[in-house]
Amino acid sequence: MKRVVITGMGIYSCLGNGLDAVKESLYNGKSGIVFDPERKEMGFRSALTAKLDVPDLKKELSRNQRVYMPEQAKYAYVATAEALRNSNLDIDFLETQEVGLLYGNDSSAEAVMNSIDTMREKKDTTLIGSGGIFQSMNSTVTMNLACIFKLKGMNLTVSGACASGSHAIGLGTLLIRNGLQDIVVCGGAQEVNPYAVGSFDGISAFSTRESDPTKASRPFDRDRDGLVPGGGAATVIIESYESAIRRGAPILAEVCGYGFSSNGDHISVPNVDGPSRSLRMAIKDANIDIREIGYVNAHATSTPVGDRNEAKAIDNVFGDYKPEITSTKAMTGHEMWMAGASEVIYSMLMMKNDFIAPNINFENPDEDSAKLNIPAKRIIKHFDTFLSNSFGFGGTNSTLVIKNL
Amino acid sequence: MEKEQLIKEINEVLVEEFEVEPEVITPDADIKQTLQLDSLSLVDMVALIESSFKVKIKGTEIAQLKTFGLLYDFIYERIEK
Numbered sequence: 001m002k003r004v005v006i007t008g009m010g011i012y013s014c015l016g017n018g019l020d021a022v023k024e025s026l027y028n029g030k031s032g033i034v035f036d037p038e039r040k041e042m043g044f045r046s047a048l049t050a051k052l053d054v055p056d057l058k059k060e061l062s063r064n065q066r067v068y069m070p071e072q073a074k075y076a077y078v079a080t081a082e083a084l085r086n087s088n089l090d091i092d093f094l095e096t097q098e099v100g101l102l103y104g105n106d107s108s109a110e111a112v113m114n115s116i117d118t119m120r121e122k123k124d125t126t127l128i129g130s131g132g133i134f135q136s137m138n139s140t141v142t143m144n145l146a147c148i149f150k151l152k153g154m155n156l157t158v159s160g161a162c163a164s165g166s167h168a169i170g171l172g173t174l175l176i177r178n179g180l181q182d183i184v185v186c187g188g189a190q191e192v193n194p195y196a197v198g199s200f201d202g203i204s205a206f207s208t209r210e211s212d213p214t215k216a217s218r219p220f221d222r223d224r225d226g227l228v229p230g231g232g233a234a235t236v237i238i239e240s241y242e243s244a245i246r247r248g249a250p251i252l253a254e255v256c257g258y259g260f261s262s263n264g265d266h267i268s269v270p271n272v273d274g275p276s277r278s279l280r281m282a283i284k285d286a287n288i289d290i291r292e293i294g295y296v297n298a299h300a301t302s303t304p305v306g307d308r309n310e311a312k313a314i315d316n317v318f319g320d321y322k323p324e325i326t327s328t329k330a331m332t333g334h335e336m337w338m339a340g341a342s343e344v345i346y347s348m349l350m351m352k353n354d355f356i357a358p359n360i361n362f363e364n365p366d367e368d369s370a371k372l373n374i375p376a377k378r379i380i381k382h383f384d385t386f387l388s389n390s391f392g393f394g395g396t397n398s399t400l401v402i403k404n405l
Numbered sequence: 406m407e408k409e410q411l412i413k414e415i416n417e418v419l420v421e422e423f424e425v426e427p428e429v430i431t432p433d434a435d436i437k438q439t440l441q442l443d444s445l446s447l448v449d450m451v452a453l454i455e456s457s458f459k460v461k462i463k464g465t466e467i468a469q470l471k472t473f474g475l476l477y478d479f480i481y482e483r484i485e486k
Contacts (some may be wrong), residue, residue, distance in 0.1 A: 032441070062441070063422075063424045064446060127452045129448070129449050130446060
């Protein structure tokens with residue numbers, strides 16, 4: 001089995017455009033959450049959302065490249081361009097070598113809506129425009145990235161709800177371990193617009209703490225009342241150790257464990273057993289002593305039930321060993337299909353810079369989070385291994401264990 | 406509408422949609438090359454002309470027009486009707 005290392009990262013997040021900006025925000029416990037009055041007018045129960053601007057790519061991509069890209073493909077382009085640069089992978093290499101692509105995405109709501117609106121209004125499908133079908137599919141992100149970056153290997157979108165980005169990295173790891181790919185561009189992307197999350201708001205999943213947006217997302221806190229939607233894109237380039245050495249790539253860390261499971265239970269409410277199995281599988285796969293884990297990036301989305309059950313699962317697995325545990329969703333909101341990949345990057349930035357970002361808004365624990373070691377303030381700490389959880393609707397669970405190199 | 410005015414308007418919508426410099430659109434210029442049209446973007450050109458000038462045209466008809474000059478004639482005839 002080949003060893004799998006991380007050789008590049010890139011991100012477009014509400015915490016910042018690019019790794020440096022995001023690192024600053026994490027260090028300072030900054031929140032990317034705002035109140036969006038347009039959503040109130042549209043009939044949303046909660047107008048809270050992460051704030052993100054869609055990048056203008058006119059200077060970088062031609063019209064014929066951009067026309068097939070919905071919002072989240074643009075985020076993914078920016079994140080991937082940064083990651084490829086950081087990994088020293090240029091277009092000549094990509095054109096001549098087989099580099100794979102596994103990216104998480106599980107919706108393209110606004111594009112679907114636009115195409116269908118045009119069809120209903122004009123009763124003429126030729127007026128939808130050539131971009132319609134390509135923007136509307138779940139695989140829109142990988143379609144666009146593969147064509148723009150001339151990727152010639154695996155080409156697939158991973159749809160696993162809020163675990164998509166994490167599973168993308170995990171599955172890429174399996175491909176490389178088994179010698180089927182040398183390099184895989186992995187990541188997760190998430191559209192940020194009211195149409196993508198209207199139905200989600202409709203099931204009362206969001207926090208209604210609208211008077212204080214930056215305090216609304218409060219994972220593990222006793223007074224949490226729901227999640228805040230967010231998004232953007234994050235790219236993590238993984239590679240076999242041999243390939244990285246051969247081409248002199250920067251070697252940042254090793255993906256040493258991937259665990260996964262399905263709850264086989266309720267479609268939206270997570271249980272304790274499924275996540276516990278995912279955690280245990282990842283730790284076993286990493287072949288490490290649990291005490292080597294210096295930080296846990298929890299999935300915790302700030303929902304009453306979700307955070308409680310994850311706290312129980314973590315407590316079950318870690319027992320009396322209590323590493324620092326935070327959910328960066330306190331700052332970013334729930335980045336959904338992007339989250340698994342972005343949270344690996346947030347954790348990597350902390351690991352490489354010897355700090356743990358605060359679990360902001362953690363003011364009072366509840367009965368379950370009281371058993372965990374959750375820093376509400378930034379901690380200066382060197383750690384060499386972290387564990388990251390991502391759990392999705394339908395009971396899909398993914399856990400990654402990553403070691404510093 | 407006067408043909409000259411129509412030509413001006415056609416050029417304006419093409420420049421805007423296909424992001425080309427106005428100077429590259431001349432009566433003898435090749436449409437597909439100038440606007441970098443492939444089979445997909447041709448669809449967009451049809452949609453654009455139909456909605457901008459309220460004419461109904463077929464993609465196959467437009468695809469056969471080599472130059473902008475021919476395109477102007479084509480649209481002008483259909484608007485006149």
